[in-house]
Amino acid sequence: MVRSIFCQARPLLTSSQGSRIEILNQGGFRSDGRRQFELRDMSIDLAQQGQADGSAVVTHGLTHVLVSVFGPREAKVRSQAFHDRANINVEVAVAAFSTGDRRKRARGDKRILELAATIKSTFEPVVQTNLYPRSQIDVFVQVLQQDGGLLQACINATTLALVNAGIPLLDFVCAVTGGVHSTSPLLDLTLLEENDIPHVTVAVMPKTGRVTLVTMETRLHVDRFEEIFRLAADAGKVLHGEMKSAVRSRTSALVTAMGSGPRVGGGEIADKDGDDRMNEC
Amino acid sequence: MRPPSPSIPEKEFLYTSLKESLRLDGRLSMEIRSPTLTFGDDLGWVECSLGKTRVLAQVEGKMVKPPPERPYEGIITIHSEISPMASNEYEPGRPSDEEVTITRMLDKVLKRSDAVDKESLCILAGQRVWHIRLTLHFLADAGNMLDCACLAGIVALKHFRRPDVEVVGDEVTVHEPTERAPIPLAIHHTPFCFTFAFFPDPTIPPVIDPSQLEQRLSAGMISIALNAQRELCVLQKLGGVPLDPDEVLKIVIIAVQKAKELNGVVEARLKEDWEGRHVEVR
Numbered sequence: 001m002v003r004s005i006f007c008q009a010r011p012l013l014t015s016s017q018g019s020r021i022e023i024l025n026q027g028g029f030r031s032d033g034r035r036q037f038e039l040r041d042m043s044i045d046l047a048q049q050g051q052a053d054g055s056a057v058v059t060h061g062l063t064h065v066l067v068s069v070f071g072p073r074e075a076k077v078r079s080q081a082f083h084d085r086a087n088i089n090v091e092v093a094v095a096a097f098s099t100g101d102r103r104k105r106a107r108g109d110k111r112i113l114e115l116a117a118t119i120k121s122t123f124e125p126v127v128q129t130n131l132y133p134r135s136q137i138d139v140f141v142q143v144l145q146q147d148g149g150l151l152q153a154c155i156n157a158t159t160l161a162l163v164n165a166g167i168p169l170l171d172f173v174c175a176v177t178g179g180v181h182s183t184s185p186l187l188d189l190t191l192l193e194e195n196d197i198p199h200v201t202v203a204v205m206p207k208t209g210r211v212t213l214v215t216m217e218t219r220l221h222v223d224r225f226e227e228i229f230r231l232a233a234d235a236g237k238v239l240h241g242e243m244k245s246a247v248r249s250r251t252s253a254l255v256t257a258m259g260s261g262p263r264v265g266g267g268e269i270a271d272k273d274g275d276d277r278m279n280e281c
Numbered sequence: 282m283r284p285p286s287p288s289i290p291e292k293e294f295l296y297t298s299l300k301e302s303l304r305l306d307g308r309l310s311m312e313i314r315s316p317t318l319t320f321g322d323d324l325g326w327v328e329c330s331l332g333k334t335r336v337l338a339q340v341e342g343k344m345v346k347p348p349p350e351r352p353y354e355g356i357i358t359i360h361s362e363i364s365p366m367a368s369n370e371y372e373p374g375r376p377s378d379e380e381v382t383i384t385r386m387l388d389k390v391l392k393r394s395d396a397v398d399k400e401s402l403c404i405l406a407g408q409r410v411w412h413i414r415l416t417l418h419f420l421a422d423a424g425n426m427l428d429c430a431c432l433a434g435i436v437a438l439k440h441f442r443r444p445d446v447e448v449v450g451d452e453v454t455v456h457e458p459t460e461r462a463p464i465p466l467a468i469h470h471t472p473f474c475f476t477f478a479f480f481p482d483p484t485i486p487p488v489i490d491p492s493q494l495e496q497r498l499s500a501g502m503i504s505i506a507l508n509a510q511r512e513l514c515v516l517q518k519l520g521g522v523p524l525d526p527d528e529v530l531k532i533v534i535i536a537v538q539k540a541k542e543l544n545g546v547v548e549a550r551l552k553e554d555w556e557g558r559h560v561e562v563r
Contacts, residue, residue: 114385117378121520125500200516210523214503216516217389222537225513226530233526 023181023193031192032061039176039188039235040149042156044246046164052140054165058157061190062147067157069165071137080136085129087136090120092154094143116141119154122203122213128168137167148191149177151201151215156239163247173212174239175203178232180220185228187235200228204236287497295498299485306332306492311535313475313490316432316546320554324463325441329433331490333423336430338437339416342444344455347403347410355402355410359387360417361430367419383427386517390431390472390506391415394514397438398467404446409453411443413466424492427504431474436547438466440554472514473543474506475536479522487532489539503529505536509544 021031028035040061049055052068059065075081080089092115096104105112119141127137139161141154155175162169177189179199189199198220203213211233216225287295295305302310314332321327325340345356363371363380371377376384390396402411415437417430442463447454478491478499488495491502501521506514518529 110381110385110388113376113381117381118519120378124520125522205523208523209525211518211526211529212520212523214516214518214529216513217393219394219512219514222507222511222513222533225516225533229529230526 021192023196024184024186030186032190034188036184037187037231037235039238040190042239042242044160044243046160046246046250052161052165054161054163054167056157056160056164058153058160059145060149060153060156060188062145063149063153064143064145065150065153065157066142066144067154067161068140068142069137069158069161069167070140071165072132072135072167073138075134075136077136081134082129084133086127086132086134088120088124088127088129088139089136090116090123090139090141090158092116092119092141092143094146098143098146115151115154118151118213118215119158122155122173123158123162126170126173126205126212127162128170131168146191148189148194149201151175152177152188152203155203155213156243160243160247164250171205171207172240172243173203174206174236174243175201175213176232176235176239177201178228178235180224180228183224185224185231187231198224200225200232202229202232202236204233206237206240209233209237287494291494292498295494296480296482296485299480299488299495300482302486304488304492305494308490310486310488313428313539313543316429316543318436318547318550318554320440325437327433327437327440328420329429329436331425331429331432332492333421334426334429335420336426336433337418337420338430338433339418340413340437340441341416342411342413342441344404344409344453345412346408349407352407353403354399356412357392357397357399357402357415358412359384359391359415359434361387361419363419363426366421367426368422370422382519383430386427386474386504386506386515387417387430387434389515390474391434391438394472394506395469396435396472396514398469401467404453405448405451413438413441413443422493424494424496425476425490428474428476428490431472431506432543432547435471435473436551439468439471439547439551441466470508470510470512470514471544471547472506472508473540473547474504474515475539476502476504477532477536478502479524481522483522487528489535503532505533507536507540509541511537 024030043059045057049068052070054069057066072086075087080087092112094105094112096102139158152175155173159173177199179186179189179193179197181197198218200216202211204211317330319328328337361384364373365371404410415434419426442465444458444463445456445461475489477487477489478495479487479501481500491499503518505516
């Protein structure tokens with residue numbers, strides 16, 4: 001792990017001097033000790049952040065992203081409001097300390113604008129916007145730490161934040177990156193691997209298995225592409241399991257804390273409300 | 282200024298005709314508009330038109346000092362601001378969502394895919410390199426400006442010739458085009474971009490190279506940039522209608538076929554133009 005951070009600090013020298021780190025060694029291990037198809041540790045924190053209606057902090061290995069969702073609320077900019085559906089507004093802010101070397105990004109940076117436009121167009125067909133005409137749903141993405149898989153983390157965090165805010169979605173959107181190292185496919189790439197091998201980011205809707213987002217920016221042969229594309233689509237479904245259990249545990253924790261409503265699989269005691277219990281004593 | 286949405290009769294007419302695989306301009310669903318390439322007097326000046334969509338590309342080169350972190354490579358910059366000349370939807374100054382997509386896509390297809398060899402643009406390491414500047418002017422928007430711009434850009438880069446440079450020790454001599462024949466840029470591969478549009482009704486098949494109306498009424502677009510050697514350079518499906526992985530792969534195969542055809546057309550056209558120019562060889 002420590003080695004990969006040092007390499008991040010000087011990525012340019014690594015590329016011109018040849019890679020000192022093996023992407024996949026003889027024993028089938030990658031530079032951070034994972035196997036070929038092993039995904040990074042994913043942690044999900046759905047605790048409330050500030051005044052947001054819904055928020056999520058998602059980490060994929062060393063990539064940390066925080067997403068806050070406000071809405072649906074009255075459209076602040078009237079000209080952008082649609083008469084029959086809600087307008088989704090996405091703003092992305094990348095912290096200057098998120099990469100190995102501190103770099104302050106301008107607000108109009110094309111890469112960041114593209115990331116925001118990508119997230120917006122990914123969620124537009126998924127969020128049931130027709131239920132909230134003339135409203136606005138604001139999604140604020142804050143990138144805290146980058147170690148590869150940025151779009152993947154942003155999309156997963158946005159899904160969870162939208163679910164946390166109670167905004168109706170057609171399905172979860174789960175994203176994962178995949179790459180090909182000579183002929184071996186790899187999943188969930190770190191920054192080191194992303195700089196070196198051709199990679200693709202795929203977002204799927206797990207219930208139907210359909211793909212909502214595919215982006216690939218590096219050259220890859222068509223035959224290799226088919227393999228990694230199918231693999232990444234399947235990996236998205238695995239992430240779905242993680243996300244669903246996180247949402248379930250958060251909801252049951254909230255329900256227990258509020259002390260109301262029947263507990264999942266609860267018995268007779270749970271069905272009685274406060275008044276009944278008082279009258280018993 | 283947001284464009285007025287297409288009217289309900291236009292929408293219904295388009296969807297009903299597409300259901301029967303009839304496009305409004307008479308093309309087949311997998312037929313692109315035939316590209317017309319017009320070369321100017323200067324080398325590196327190309328106007329590309331796909332039907333009524335027109336994009337002008339111009340390449341110029343000058344010698345500059347390279348940045349200290351990359352002393353052995355040349356610099357390639359792409360300038361592509363969409364002015365209201367293309368269509369009154371575009372405002373000067375403020376890039377719309379579509380403009381950001383087009384600019385980033387051009388950057389990925391022409392720069393990030395390493396189409397042009399940057400190390401061959403180095404004249405004197407650390408002191409002098411070529412700065413190749415590609416400027417794109419969007420003249421008219423009749424749908425699918427992205428494909429037109431990518432085609433114009435790559436053809437202009439292939440058409441451009443830079444002056445011959447002689448380096449003796451630390452001295453750099455630039456030869457005039459009349460003295461020594463200018464040399465072409467070292468191009469690794471020729472990427473072509475194809476855009477497919479999908480519609481909300483799943484029974485309507487996807488169409489390639491959408492026109493203005495088809496683009497506005499589409500529920501999602503997928504852009505594929507690839508070269509004739511079956512290598513995918515960029516694949517972009519940003520949201521829109523969710524698709525089965527099989528459908529995506531079917532589209533990729535169609536794009537591979539189209540890339541081969543387009544490559545043949547472009548090579549033939551470049552050769553034709555080059556023969557028409559009077560090149561004096563001493």
